[in-house]
Amino acid sequence: MTGALLYDPVVAPVHVRAWIDLDDGHRVAYVDPRRFGTAHLLHGTPSRDAYLDQRLGAEPMTPEFTVDYLRTLARGVRAPIKAFVLDQRRIAGVGNIYADEALHRARIHPLRPAGRISTAQLAALRDAIEDALRAGIEAKGATIDDFRHVDGAAGSFQDRFLVHRREGEPCPTCATVVKKLVVAGRGTYVCEHCQPRPRRRRL
Numbered sequence: 001m002t003g004a005l006l007y008d009p010v011v012a013p014v015h016v017r018a019w020i021d022l023d024d025g026h027r028v029a030y031v032d033p034r035r036f037g038t039a040h041l042l043h044g045t046p047s048r049d050a051y052l053d054q055r056l057g058a059e060p061m062t063p064e065f066t067v068d069y070l071r072t073l074a075r076g077v078r079a080p081i082k083a084f085v086l087d088q089r090r091i092a093g094v095g096n097i098y099a100d101e102a103l104h105r106a107r108i109h110p111l112r113p114a115g116r117i118s119t120a121q122l123a124a125l126r127d128a129i130e131d132a133l134r135a136g137i138e139a140k141g142a143t144i145d146d147f148r149h150v151d152g153a154a155g156s157f158q159d160r161f162l163v164h165r166r167e168g169e170p171c172p173t174c175a176t177v178v179k180k181l182v183v184a185g186r187g188t189y190v191c192e193h194c195q196p197r198p199r200r201r202r203l
């Protein structure tokens with residue numbers, strides 16, 4: 001992801017698209033070098049909640065993000081689990097990096113159809129998503145291109161990736177070479193020993 005929200009930046013950053021003045025006198029800069037972002041002005045909490053409810057699924061680390069929630073949503077879904085995890089209407093806030101890292105931790109191949117994953121594995125995936133996000137938050141995010149933490153610091157999570165962007169390197173768990181695939185249109189990194197490829201079903 002590119003772009004950032006910066007809280008009281010000391011120096012006005014380049015590519016600021018909007019300044020948000022807070023009631024307490026502080027300012028937040030919305031920085032978007034590639035101009036992919038959009039902004040929406042919503043009046044009041046009910047309209048904000050309605051807007052988000054339409055667009056976002058359960059958020060990890062909240063009581064709604066349960067195995068039952070995932071199991072209900074995944075039932076009958078033929079799309080690969082990676083696409084399922086990236087779909088913000090199902091799970092809010094998981095991007096490409098965290099999807100790869102979580103699937104590796106849960107030992108699930110990104111091409112597995114979402115509807116064919118067992119409840120036990122969905123439970124592992126739920127925990128793995130939260131673990132990967134927690135590790136990213138501790139490292140202040142991953143600075144690959146120009147991401148910055150809200151205080152302007154660069155993140156260091158990229159130094160702790162297990163598989164993401166590690167094509168050709170040994171898997172930290174089993175030393176098998178990490179492969180790069182394209183799943184759901186996104187560069188996807190996988191250890192096919194830890195995360196066995198789904199078997200083709202016989203006709």
Ligand SMILES: [Zn+2]
Pocket residue numbers: 171172173174175176191192193194195
């Ligand atoms: Zn491995």
